[in-house]
Ligand code: FES
């Protein structure tokens with residue numbers, strides 16, 4: 001299948017909602033990428049950090065909103081704030097550390113200083129030198145809108161964007177299963193690991209929304225080792241696991257364990273009563289036999305959660321890996337990945353979860369290496385003059401549209417199989433809507 005001519009006035013047409021064909025240009029073209037930064041990243045609520053990264057007044061971390069650097073800070077007046085990391089004098093970054101604690105940010109060029117609530121504190125010269133010709137309030141740091149759901153802090157500079165709760169919509173029910181399942185919620189286990197991948201950011205977002213069949217092809221050998229389950233059983237559970245299209249581009253899969261799989265495999269047993277106290281019956285029904293939970297919040301936040309063991313003698317333990325697919329160009333992304341755990345969980349469990357997570361996911365993790373190879377291969381095969389004229393197929397949707405689970409307990413549309421491509425294609429439907437403008 002060959003592409004239609006690309007019409008820059010209608011970039012959303014590159015995704016055909018009726019046939020499941022997607023023009024490969026959306027993954028490799030720098031013009032499309034520039035439009036995405038405007039139409040998607042500057043207009044969406046983007047994840048900038050977890051509240052456990054900035055617990056004390058003065059704590060801050062530096063992040064990205066699209067291609068803009070920002071500072072997420074717990075300001076001295078107790079608020080979570082996000083600022084464009086750019087001096088209001090002439091635009092130099094006022095903070096170059098990954099994180100720390102500070103009452104203020106100091107611009108390295110002319111020495112203007114800003115308090116951690118964004119207000120201008122001091123200038124190179126005395127304020128009187130301006131002879132009342134300027135309004136200093138216009139020189140406070142540029143502040144984003146900030147929202148917090150389940151400890152996840154999101155921000156946007158778009159005044160027109162809907163509120164965060166509305167933006168997340170149905171995704172909240174599913175986010176609760178991971179971030180709000182105990183009274184105190186989740187915490188990060190350290191700073192994010194960052195690495196560069198030769199891939200468009202959407203490959204990751206779509207894969208985590210999520211792609212069932214790749215697991216066996218791309219991760220076959222390591223799956224057998226880390227999951228200790230015969231290949232046939234893995235295929236069976238992936239085929240029979242629900243894929244949920246939540247609307248607004250958010251999607252997930254829940255792969256249940258195979259027959260005889262004990263409830264709460266991999267979870268810290270001490271947490272189970274807390275889950276039962278915190279979540280609804282419908283949420284518990286999904287969590288207790290969840291073997292593999294993978295989700296994307298549009299556009300570029302994803303997570304993966306499942307039990308692994310790298311020793312046949314030890315029972316599996318869940319790891320919980322959160323990441324953003326940070327766009328750096330059409331064909332490259334930075335991946336920033338955190339590990340999380342329930343705050344109330346025992347320290348020993350958290351450490352084991354972290355160690356197993358690092359061995360399987362993140363830059364040195366076996367699963368991430370498999371995926372990175374596959375995504376780089378898609379980039380290489382699609383980037384050329386001929387390659388970018390071809391289409392990518394999500395045509396399994398044509399066979400799956402009727403395949404709804406009618407009694408699924410969560411909101412949104414749940415389809416019978418992680419092979420359905422329905423939740424993955426949901427990411428691209430939202431992409432299409434936002435790109436159309
Ligand atoms: Fe920051 Fe001049 S650019 S003080």
Ligand code: FE
Pocket residue numbers: 214215218219367371
């Ligand atoms: Fe994968």
